[in-house]
Amino acid sequence: MLEVPDYLAPWMARQRWFAGKGRTPQLLEIGGFSLGYDESVRVRVRLVLDRASNPLLYQVPLTERRTPLQGGEAALVATENDADGPLYIYDGPRDPAFASALLGMVLQGGEALAEDGSGPAAFGHRDLAEPDGIRFPQVRSSKVLSGEQSNTSIVYEMTDADGSPAMPIICKLFRALHDGENPDVVLTGALGAAGSAVVPRTVGYVTGRWRDTAALGGVATGHLAFAQEFLPGVQDAWKVALAAVEVGEDFAERAYALGEATAEMHETLAGALPTRVTTPFDIATVVTAMRTRFELAASEVPALGVYRERLNTVYARAQASPWPPLQRIHGDFHLGQVLSVPDRGWVVLDFEGEPLRDMRERSAPDCPLRDLAGMLRSFDYVAGSYALAHPGQSAAEWASAARNAFIDGYIARSGRDLREHRALLDAFEIDKAVYEALYEVRNRPNWLSIPSAAVDRLVTRSSQRAS
Template sequence: MTDDGRVIALPDHLNHWVATQRWFAGRGKVPRLVSIGRWTLPATEPGVDIRTELVFDESAPTPTLYQLPLTERRLPLPGGDAALIRAAGGSYLYDGPGDPAYCLALLAFILNEDSAVPGPADAGARGELLLDAVPGDGPAVIVTSRVLSGEQSNTSIILDGVDAAGGAVRPVICKVFRMLHGGENPDVSVQSALARAGSRFVPEPVGCVVGEWADPMRPGSWLTGHLAFAQEFLPGVEDAWRAALASAGAGEDFSEQARALGEATAAVHADLAAVMPTREATPAVIAAELDRMRERFHGAVRDVPALAGYEKAVEAVFRRAEEAHWPRLQRIHGDLHLGQALEVPGRGWVLVDFEGEPLRPLIDRTGPDVPLRDVAGMLRSFSYVAGTVERSAPGNHPPVRHQGTAEWGAACRQAFLDGYAARSGRTLAGQEALLDAFELDKAIYEAVYETLNRPSWLPIPLEAVRSLVSTVSV
């Protein structure tokens, strides 16, 4: 027990259930979870108790805090088998996002700006509206909820509702952050700042839940951070990854869409530079960033032996970047790729998921950064589309590069850069070496990921490494 009086070991059935979830960081291991705080929500449905446990994994080599919303029912939830954690002793325990009672209570908590004040040994939470208008611009009754499939680091809930006259209102998507950090979550702060600036390239935020909990690493101290984020949901739209994959597979030109995506990225960068802090890229900042790139490369060589032969060439790319012109640092997306852009009819491209790379420390995701990091991420994504199409071609085993697919990727990359330059009002001339370094850093990360998760896909990032280092002399 801590000085705050609350460290409660969770039962084994919760440890084993958490071990199976995609958002759990300790893949292949069963955690040893203790609850360091709890807050509750009122349920409008009888026979249902709703609580959220903030749980700390004592067995993890890196201190990790998770959010675990739970509902406990006296009767089973119809159609709730996928969310069922345990049934025993006349009680049914469910993962909260899979239970409509939790989903409705959570959104009501946000819209009503309610508070659950912490006691001396518990967690607290409060709902906050982020804009004056909410979806439907008036009271709504939520009629259905469902969990969005495919999420990894978080859990997103889609809520559909009707107004007082029975007409449909704009749906809401509520993201429940599973891995918690003290401080602002950039998905909330960055997207809200863009919306307040009038950007049409982001979904409209609705509200958030801000939590307060005892710091498990510093007894007697408290942390504050975001627990959930609600925003408008854009139904029936396709992300850029799927659209580009279909285009490349059919041999269709995608340059117009790629150019528009470059323009949208530049517009978001311009708005972020206008409404959030910026700072100069000093020699110390540049040296620190390149040191991190070198460190990531040397770590990658241990996992990907095929990278070992590129050490001198990689260092040459980094040295060129050090001598290049670095733009002023500003807030960026932080994890930009084709899957983070939605094509909305009549509106164009909309960028989503401003949380940044979830596995990076929060402090690294909430400060000014180099906008070319986002540009490099999108360039790599276009190359991945081309590589994916090559791998999936019938009879193409082992994969062989096809000139048409390679040309498709090159055309999209150039169109994206042209659109970015046109909207930003400046060319990227003089920054090619810097862009190469960020793209190389991303490709090295991809090589590690593929080695650990999809070894047969390793040729895609290795080809990028070969291409990027081939233009430098060592």
């Protein structure tokens, strides 16, 4: 294990993907590998452990150049001097040398050697078939997608062997690494392999291995990057819904179709990956987590305390209700995770699951009603954000129609009578609203009214159903 260069900690602390906001990282390099070196540029990946609090492993690709990268000022991490003169260090994803090397590793199924000489440390895996006799597309240009929080995605313009445009590709570089499979790779791949068009086509992925005393045999393995079809010029469902509510446009038909797509997603995942009967222990674990989350939220949002007694009844009813089998689900399902693609319909992205949950927890079978609750809350957030932007106006009826249509579409496609699980769906939706209240009071206090009003409405409605 090695201490990292002095420039790395302050630079990492400023990055959006760094989880330890407000503190200085305490870094230790536990591994790394090289993706190429020539006279003009060295391409390498550092695996860096932050030990400051709740140790977390980061993937930090860097390039080192003897001459400045043209147009790379914003990507510059540091400049150092050695016996050979100045050395310019850049954030790898923003340097074409790293971007091309990473995708090349995926497309060619290549390996990268550990810098300590211990053997291969990263492995490319290609899923997209190459037609006989046709050379795989080449990179024309690359750019980093803006706006991401926890990962870094590189978008590639591609060309065929004859120079004509090919299918564009997006490669997500996982910044925080975990021992085990990443759900985004596993679930998207399973849906694609089953022939579902509800996700982009999978191109391939990169896995790596590194030292970890907590892992079996002292070596951890996990996903480093994931490449798939990029769908340019399309909007996510959040923006589409916001545009609709702004002009008073009915969204019910599109919400119904989204319900159908969600049911297809769940049905395909249940057929492709293991499912199991929900046990009393499973139920008790989930309901206990709901109660714990409420108490945490109520400690920071005291106004929620008035719902404690009625919520205890809601949770008790959920625990006594019939539960569907557990299966793999999206896990963080909302309108921002869905694209509206012309002539294709709704396409679902980002199957990593809720960011604050442990990776192993996100990879376990879960209740599909959790996804439904997340999307129902997302419709409510569209109406709530509209009301905040237009004081005195309400989009509650718009949201109600969209929510009902979404559920109707799900029922029609799945054949599952959700009335049987109404008490359980209520509990999941309230739990999501409680989580939102905690998030908003910590990050956007002006938005707290949206989940707070939802908790009041949902608890009241659930109580009326029970009476």
